[in-house]
Amino acid sequence: KQEVTQIPAALSVPEGENLVLNCSFTDSAIYNLQWFRQDPGKGLTSLLLIQSSQREQTSGRLNASLDKSSGRSTLYIAASQPGDSATYLCAVRVGMRFGAGTRLTVKP
Amino acid sequence: KAGVTQTPRYLIKTRGQQVTLSCSPISGHRSVSWYQQTPGQGLQFLFEYFSETQRNKGNFPGRFSGRQFSNSRSEMNVSTLELGDSALYLCASSPEGFGGTSYEQYFGPGTRLTVT
Numbered sequence: 001k002q003e004v005t006q007i008p009a010a011l012s013v014p015e016g017e018n019l020v021l022n023c024s025f026t027d028s029a030i031y032n033l034q035w036f037r038q039d040p041g042k043g044l045t046s047l048l049l050i051q052s053s054q055r056e057q058t059s060g061r062l063n064a065s066l067d068k069s070s071g072r073s074t075l076y077i078a079a080s081q082p083g084d085s086a087t088y089l090c091a092v093r094v095g096m097r098f099g100a101g102t103r104l105t106v107k108p
Numbered sequence: 109k110a111g112v113t114q115t116p117r118y119l120i121k122t123r124g125q126q127v128t129l130s131c132s133p134i135s136g137h138r139s140v141s142w143y144q145q146t147p148g149q150g151l152q153f154l155f156e157y158f159s160e161t162q163r164n165k166g167n168f169p170g171r172f173s174g175r176q177f178s179n180s181r182s183e184m185n186v187s188t189l190e191l192g193d194s195a196l197y198l199c200a201s202s203p204e205g206f207g208g209t210s211y212e213q214y215f216g217p218g219t220r221l222t223v224t
Binding site for chain 2: 032034036041042043044045046049089091095096097098099100101
């Protein structure tokens with residue numbers, strides 16, 4: 001059974017810092033991995049999708065990497081802003097398993 | 109292109125009642141998935157429908173059911189509500205089903221269900 005873990009559970013940084021969020025999974029036989037952000041009480045917004053054959057994807061200040069062999073993905077956020085404050089979730093497919101998320105607070 | 113819409117956004121029901129939630133996917137998307145999100149269990153997969161057929165199902169009791177119509181709109185039904193069913197129910201659509209290589213999900217805002 002696929003287990004997805006996100007570390008840390010919560011993170012608070014000052015504005016402007018570069019930061020890394022981690023996602024690990026136990027079964028490397030995945031089709032893809034998707035990163036989302038969720039604002040309080042809201043739905044999920046897709047950030048990046050990495051296919052199993054890819055190593056990384058970039059969108060603006062965000063960069064996500066995938067290492068299937070070690071069961072890890074990282075989400076790198078450059079020059080963080082207060083508007084980045086949200087909960088970040090990763091999800092792996094087969095079966096769409098989500099991590100518990102990392103709650104990020106960026107302080108002005 | 110309009111996003112995924114869910115109705116109603118908020119709902120209060122009494123234990124023992126039943127409830128139906130609705131989800132309209134992005135135009136052209138044929139796959140609709142449902143999730144339950146609670147503080148204790150996080151996001152859990154309920155089921156996925158593709159072209160009116162349930163293709164995948166999570167580990168939930170039979171009180172949770174769904175269907176998909178020919179226009180890809182989907183409904184989820186929960187019968188005999190329990191207090192533990194209080195949650196945010198999220199719907200997501202995708203142009204492909206679970207077996208698609210570029211499966212990417214787009215989520216709606218959710219329906220907040222409170223069972224009293």
